[in-house]
Amino acid sequence: MEQALQDKFAPETRCFGCGPSNPKGLHIKSFPEGDGLVCRFTPEEHHEGFPGFLNGGIIGTLFDCHMNWTAAYFLMKRDNLPSPAPTVTAEFSVQLLKPTPSRQELLIRARVVEAQGRRVKVEGELVASGEVTARASGTFVAVKQGHPAWGRW
Numbered sequence: 125m126e127q128a129l130q131d132k133f134a135p136e137t138r139c140f141g142c143g144p145s146n147p148k149g150l151h152i153k154s155f156p157e158g159d160g161l162v163c164r165f166t167p168e169e170h171h172e173g174f175p176g177f178l179n180g181g182i183i184g185t186l187f188d189c190h191m192n193w194t195a196a197y198f199l200m201k202r203d204n205l206p207s208p209a210p211t212v213t214a215e216f217s218v219q220l221l222k223p224t225p226s227r228q229e230l231l232i233r234a235r236v237v238e239a240q241g242r243r244v245k246v247e248g249e250l251v252a253s254g255e256v257t258a259r260a261s262g263t264f265v266a267v268k269q270g271h272p273a274w275g276r277w
């Protein structure tokens with residue numbers, strides 16, 4: 125299988141949600157598919173909010189990182205960059221529609237819905253056994269040189 129974007133472009137990073145090098149992180153893996161990115165994630169018991177169901181903050185982190193990579197990868201393609209653009213989360217919101225089962229593989233899909241300059245809007249959905257249990261949208265901004273995040277991935 126093709127390498128995940130995180131492993132290919134940012135193997136040393138320590139972001140809690142997506143950094144391959146964080147021993148206590150979630151290690152999400154994002155792959156281009158169709159008009160966006162997909163991520164498959166199987167939670168562990170310590171990610172639960174109540175028995176058998178996923179904690180809402182963990183759901184937020186899954187969306188945050190996966191949508192961020194969706195924006196970064198979009199800008200890489202659009203602007204012909206050698207690697208994904210260094211984007212940070214400016215804002216995001218999550219709708220928790222139904223309890224999300226935690227003892228199975230989950231699918232997170234995300235795609236860009238609007239982009240202008242350094243600012244990219246992304247929407248995402250979380251699917252468990254074919255059912256959408258949460259939706260999210262967010263704005264991600266590519267930072268400029270001098271920003272504390274610049275070069276820190």
Ligand SMILES: CCCCC/C=C\C/C=C\C/C=C\C/C=C\CCCC(=O)SCCNC(=O)CCNC(=O)[C@H](O)C(C)(C)COP(=O)(O)OP(=O)(O)OC[C@H]1O[C@@H](n2cnc3c(N)ncnc32)[C@H](O)[C@@H]1OP(=O)(O)O
Binds near residue numbers: 189211265271275
């Ligand atoms: C350097 C080489 C790196 C190589 C990288 C290689 C590989 C790595 C690849 C990719 C990495 C990808 C993903 C990484 C994954 C996860 C990272 C973890 C995610 C996080 O955990 S990250 C931490 C939490 N995150 C923050 O810590 C952000 C704090 N914040 C700020 O750092 C600033 O606030 C910032 C930068 C957001 C904006 O500041 P700024 O000065 O750059 O930009 P400015 O204000 O000019 O806005 C420009 C346009 O964004 C719009 N805009 C601004 N803010 C908005 C908001 N809040 N809501 C809606 N729209 C907003 C404006 O309205 C304008 O839009 P318009 O141009 O259309 O008017």
